[in-house]
Amino acid sequence: MWKGIKNGKFSANSAYNSIREMGNNNGEDxxxxxxxxxxxxxxxxxxxxxxxxxxxxxxxxxxxxxxxxxxxxxxxxxxxxxxxxxxxxxxxxxxxxxxxxxxxxxxxxxxxxxxxxxxxxxxxxxxxxxxxxxxxxxxxxxxxxxxxxxxxxxxxxxxxxxxxAGKTLVRSFASMVEEYRAANERVCALNPTKLVKWHPLDPPRFKMNVDGAVFKDHRATGSGMVIRDSQGLVLAAMSKRIPTTLAALEIEAKSMEIAVHFAWEMGFREVYFETDSCSLKNILTGILVAFASIETIIESILAQMDKFRFTSFTHVKLDGNRPAHILAQFAKQVGDFVVWLEETPNLIEDACSQDVSRTFLVDL
Structure with a gap:
């Protein structure tokens, strides 16, 4: 008959509780x-x-x-x-x-x-x-x-x-953490807690959405970016293929570097840069420290910021970054890069219209 429980039947849980009680009585807890x-x-x-x-x-x-x-x-x-x-x-x-x-x-x-x-x-x-x-x-x-x-x-x-090599393990760790966070961010995007309509910017400021994509089968990555005015009209867009394999956070950072340079070359001086990578946004705004694998890219981005009159890095949920995401995926079919000026690429017309007309998740 086991005295550690009323029904007299022994269990590991009852034994554990008995030991804890003995420790408490002896002042050991x-x-x-x-x-x-x-x-x-x-x-x-x-x-x-x-x-x-x-x-x-x-x-x-x-x-x-x-x-x-x-x-x-x-x-x-x-x-x-x-x-x-x-x-x-x-x-x-x-x-x-x-x-x-x-x-x-x-x-x-x-x-x-x-x-x-x-x-x-x-x-x-x-x-x-x-x-x-x-x-x-x-x-x-x-x-x-x-x-x-x-x-x-x-x-x-x-x-x-x-x-x-030590750098290889650090790079593997950074990629794993970023991919896990990105996957969870997308799950959270399916369960919105706050709906916000398209928020027009005050002229002369513009908004550039940026995204990256990894094509493992092709050993390449892609960057997509689109810049719009206060009415949501597309002023410039680009889809660029990068013939090298990069981790998720690395291609997001590289895409942002390309986007900042592209915005400057196109003559835009006051720009909001939006990414669906929360980690990248936090690194660029100083909340997180840059991983060694993207430290040089981050330094390049921040150095280019000094040229602009105004810049801001923001995080947008997945639904709010669809045009840039589509262009990043389209880069798989591009030889080097494709640029659209003062026209909306056919493949993102619907996505851009939805950005303006419907509500979507945004986190400024």
Whole structure:
């Protein structure tokens, strides 16, 4: 007869609750319990794929199959990191102190608001981030995502015989995070919380919508852009093919760079630049730090901004960026680029009309 529950039947849950009660009676339960709840809640709220959230939870629980854990379970005889051969291969060593991990982090250009000590465990790093004010949610996302890339690379190195370059892992991480965010932004666009009609701009200001597309099968990418006046009339548009493969955020940034140059060449001096990439908008407005893979492009865009009398970067939902999206997709059929001046391309006539006549999601 099990006394931990009224019906006398044993269960793992009842055993767990009994142990917690014993700890409380002995004064062993402390404020860390509420603190750990904040850690788990923070991990659940991260804007990351489920597989990385699960990986983060396992890392915090010391449940990863590192050599240090394997030695404790008497599966291996030593726990020395096979890559650097200097220290025990713990979670934190694998993430931060191994020479290979240091290379990855140096390429990411991430800056932590504290010094990570060698005596810490992985959960100590997460704990510091959770309790730091303001909470560094973007830094936590980068921490877990890069750790995932490092862990995945370590597991596949046995078949490759060598590691990926640090820049390659950072680029892979940036692409994964951007694609995940873009997919979730599109899902949110299907459930509008606020409807806003087409908002005409005050002359002489203009609005340029910009988008990028990736053509994996053709090993190319495309850029689409359209600039309109206060009445929504198309003044200039361009569809450009780029004969190289770029990640999602990279092509969005490259498209914006092309768009800024195109607007200047066409003689527009006061322009709102709109993109459906929230990450790019936040980087250009200084909310987020640019990833290493697009840092040069961002610097080029901001340098061109000094030429204009007025510029502003805004984020528009997917439904509000359809003309630029169509032109970006059309670039697959273009040899180099196609430009339309003071005319509306046939392929975006309907989309442009809908922008003016119907309501759509916009986030200025």
């Amino acid at each position: 402390c404020s860390d319990d509420s603190g750990m709840k904040r850690v788990w809640k923070c991990i659940r709220n991260l804007k990351l794929p489920n597989k990385i959230q699960s990986f983060a939870w396992r890392a915090c629980c010391k449940a990863l199959a590192t050599k240090s854990n394997l030695k404790k379970r008497k599966i291996t005889k030593d726990d020395i990191c096979p890559q650097c051969g200097k220290e025990a291969k713990t979670n934190l060593h694998l993430l931060w102190f191994c020479d290979w991990a240091k290379e990855v982090w140096s390429n990411s250009k991430a800056v932590f608001p504290f010094v990570i000590e060698s005596s810490w465990s992985f959960i100590d790093v997460v704990w510091q981030l959770v309790n730091h004010r303001p909470i560094c949610s973007s830094l936590m996302e980068k921490l877990f995502s890069l750790y995932w890339e490092i862990w995945k690379d370590r597991n596949t190195v046995r078949n490759r015989s060598r590691h990926c």
